[in-house]
Amino acid sequence: MQSFPRWKIWLILSVLVVSVMASLPNIMSVPSWWPAALSKPMSLGLDLKGGVHLVLDVDVDKAVAHSVEEDVDTARQALRKAKIRYSKLANDGLVLQVSIRSSEDMAAAEALLKDTFNNYDIASAPDNTFLLTLKQAVADETRKFAVDQAIEVIRGRIDALGTTEPVIVKQGKQRILVQIPGYEDSAHAKQLIGRTAQLEFKLVDEKGDLEKAMAGSIPPGDIIMYGPEKVRSNGQSDRQPYLLKRHTELSGNEIADARVSIDSRFNEYAVTLKFNSKGAHKFDKLTAAHVGERFAIILEGVVNSAPVIRERISGGSAQITGSFSPAEAHDLAIVLRAGALPAPVKVVEERSIGPSLGQDSIDQGMNSVIIGMILVLIFMAVYYRMFGLVANVALIFNMVLIVAAMSMIGTTLTLPGIAGIVLTIGMAVDANVLIFERIREELYLGKTPLAAIDGGYNKAFSTIIDANITTLIAAIVLFQFGSGPVKGFAVTLSVGILASMFTAITVTRAIIALSTEKRSRIEKLSI
Structure with missing residues (x-):
């Protein structure tokens, strides 16, 4: 039998150590000195962890x-x-x-x-x-860009919630799939995602006649907008009208940051805006040129306030007030920081998955993995005897390697992903079956046991590579053109194929080589 290179043995041992270290965070807490790259557990998808599932339609x-x-x-x-x-x-x-x-x-x-x-x-x-x-x-390009921009804006808002691994993907031409694992407040998610959050700064037309404009004689270049609805003491409600210049002096696109603050004048929650360099320059020029005039702060088509410009403001910041609660101020800061939606969105599908249902899915999925693995281990041990036990060791190594790889690359585990793992268990021993049957054929031809081992591995190698490469290509295509659950299945299948090729071709041969290298003559193989 050909001698097995020592560097391959060290490679296998290194991969084993790294795989075990990367897999451990999934079942236990690791110490602080543990390498950061090997300290991330796999994230669970919506179907395993529970959470919010929304399909949004963008009004392109x-x-x-x-x-x-x-x-x-x-x-x-x-x-x-x-x-x-x-x-x-x-x-x-x-x-x-x-x-x-x-x-x-x-x-x-x-x-x-x-x-x-x-x-x-x-x-x-x-x-x-x-x-x-x-x-x-x-x-058509504007419509496509609106959906792409909406995805980025929604991603920024959801990331601010502190959730992990949200799924935000385009569906069709104008729909967006949003899945937020581990988040159960669907009403809050819809409210946060659906706000257009369009912020505008317009000058108030101080020379225009508001009464004439209300009667229909609106000066050229002006528009009428209204403040928030207020309820009077008699129970009736009304809205303050404003005659504004149509031209938008500043917009939310010039905002660099938005933070919750306290308005010192009224001791109320407010949102303080910080403009970017371009916005700060424009705001500086605006306030310098219009001292003594009013400018309106308009949020989502409603005049939030229309303060008088007392002096030039060169700090590049402004404040939005409005009797906000802490939660309202926090949400407004999130949506302003993430940017405005380019078009309104409407929720056309909504599902909420509880964590208990997710736990049931985990339990059932793990049971399927364990049962499938046990049955494969028993079959290999019974049918191929000692060589079957070698394949079983490689199979366990293969499972550890899959979990480690998925943890390190930050893959989200879903139910289809578990299905991919179960499928990989069967595929992992398929390569060993090809090798072992080849070894049996070599023995039937009268070759010595050691020559039969070499012949089995050498002749089965091309078949194993061809079969796994074609399956890997199919998995890559599924990942490239699929979405959501299909991608989860494709990821686990791809990782499983690569891991099974490594364990079947390299690990099993290393074990057999180490067990036979000191024996010059072997009369019979247990296969």
Whole structure:
């Protein structure tokens, strides 16, 4: 029999030690000196740990409409800068309507619009009007970006809850699957995730007539917005109207941080905002140019407050007040820190899985692993005798290696993942079966026991590699294109295949080589 390289034995021992150390955190607490990379237990998925399952529908058409609405303001500023007078600026869905006062300005206006709005198809209409239609490719890209951005915003909000391994993936064109293992308050999760949290700073039109505007005569470039609903002493409720400049001076995109604070004037909870460098510069210019005027802080379409700018504010910070409870202030700080959703989201599916059901799933899954493993161990020991016991040792090593690898790479264990482990148990001994049957064939051909061992391993090697590589390719495809449970199954299957190839080809041969190396002649193999 060929001598087994010593470096391979040291490699196997090293892998065994690392695997045991990485697996132990799953069953016991490890000391503080334990290596950090080997101290992470596997995270349990929603179906094992319990938690919240939500499917969200993103209103992507609102994102497109909002983009076109912003372009109305862009068109207004461009026309004013070019000193081209207009009579109407409006948007209807994907169409932006621009009406020019003088026919003499039509050519200049057309050139300006084509240069400014290359994402639109521009057509002429009666009454000195241009119709700008958003290109379909641009609209589709805006819809896709809205979903991708919503995923990132939702991920930031959920991470702030302190949960581990949330699942946030895209489903179809405009839906998002959200799973939060170990979190049971579905109402709070929905409230936190669903808030658009759009924050805007607009100047109050101090010169405009609010009463005339309320009667329908709104000055060009102005809008009417309302404060929060307040209940009077007589039981009736009303909302304070504000006449504001349409242009947004600052938005939530310029916020770098948001923290819960205490408003010293009223001893109430508030949220203190810290702008990024760009936002701080804009806020500095805004407050310097409009001392003595009011600016409105608008959150989710409601005027939160409209304080007077007493002096220039160069610190790059502002404060939102509003009789918040501690929990409300904390949630508002979370959503402002994570950013605004690009479009409203609606919960279309909701499930809550209790931890007791999750524990039942763990128990049943572990029972299936244990029972499957015991049956395989018994079969191998009975059918292949001493060689079967060698395969059983390798199988136990294989299971330890799978748990260690999944712990180290931070995989979330799910029910399909447990199914993948059970499948791996059978596949792990399949390679040994091929090798042992090859050894039997070599013995039937009259070869000596040691030559039969060499022949069995050498001739079965290519078959084992081919079979496992094809299965591994299928697992990679499942991981790449699957989602949720399918990915969990693919991960455990991939790790199991790699571990079984290592244990079947290397570990069993090392054990057999060490047990036969000092015996020059063997009359019979127990196989």
